[in-house]
Amino acid sequence: MPPQITRLVLLTIAIICAYFTARYLLTPQSFGQYGHYRGAALQEIAGREPFWAGRKTCDTCHGEIVQKLAKAEHKGLSCETCHGPAKAHVDNPEVKLPKPGYGQCVRCHEASPSRPAWIHQVTPAKHYTGQVCTECHVPHQPNEVP
């Protein structure tokens, strides 16, 4: 074989080898694990810590209240909807959550023409100006009278 051809062949092999080496080193290990993307990205996105504890978490200690709630009108409510994020309280039960009040009630029950008819709505100014809903309503059992 003429020497220039040999050189050309060797050079071609070297370039091909360099390409595959570079590709091997530069491609993330998990690339192509699930599809044409970095599989480890899924783990990274899933690795974040949740912020809201969830009703199931509340149920582990406050099962009695959750069960009573499940029978009443407010059965679909999550504890944290009214009581706020429970994480600090879950980590340390000494930390008490702020008591929900008027603000939480009217967020859902203030009358609005945009609201569907099924939700109980009141015009606070006409209904009761005292702003203490719990005087007449039990939040966990809305059908009961205190």
Next chain:
Amino acid sequence: MSENVTRRNVLKNLAGIVGGILALPAARTCQAAVRNVFATAQAPKGYDPFKHKWLMALDVDRCIGCGFCVEACKAENSVPQDNFRTWIERYVVTRPKPGSGESRGDTFVDSPDGGIGGFKPSLIPKEDVLKSFFVPKLCNQCENSPCSQVCPVGATFESPDGVVLVDKNYCIGCGFCIQACPYGCRFLNPETHTADKCTLCYHRITRGLRPACVEICPSQARIFGDLKNPIADDPLQRFIENNKTQGLKAHLGTKPRVRYANLDEEVR
């Protein structure tokens, strides 16, 4: 240059390349070790994305526009102040002019602050309103997602469990996907300078929790479930059985997966 191209040098280089290839396993171990050091918190062990197919459904008739879901999403995902992964729109359809022969007047859509803190009364007088309703919006998790098609670096993808996700390490922040999304569900995160969007709270659903907006929604307007593993009396299955559902802008061919029930024709 030509002086360097001797037989000796070429052979030396070749030997180097062969040596390099032989050293690859060692390099890979090294690479893995380095990655482990810098790896962030790991996902729950044993989660197999092929064994799940998540789906969110929205019942427009159940949404009361309280805005708790938007706040829950912001807190859960540290969404910057001016951006939204989910938001609520208020539609107000006015009465047609008397004698106009129209079935409806004009449609006004607003979403002040995405619905955070609830909606203040609309400026349209009550007697002019034909009908009004709230529509929660979020990423439609398209099967044929335009955002992942336009991404020049392959940072956005459809995961096997039915969620469109963004790989922050790959995203270059070019913004093509933000323009491509016909639902306006993406934004450029001013803190990370990467594209950001609803992940269906991927870090929660992989742990067996519900997405933050579904967890906090007081009226079950948001329904969530796993199509591959329905639970007893599955809310999602029940929802699909009992409602006529549709996706948004189906004519665009994006195959939106998020289901809506009781949608008005004005909703896009």
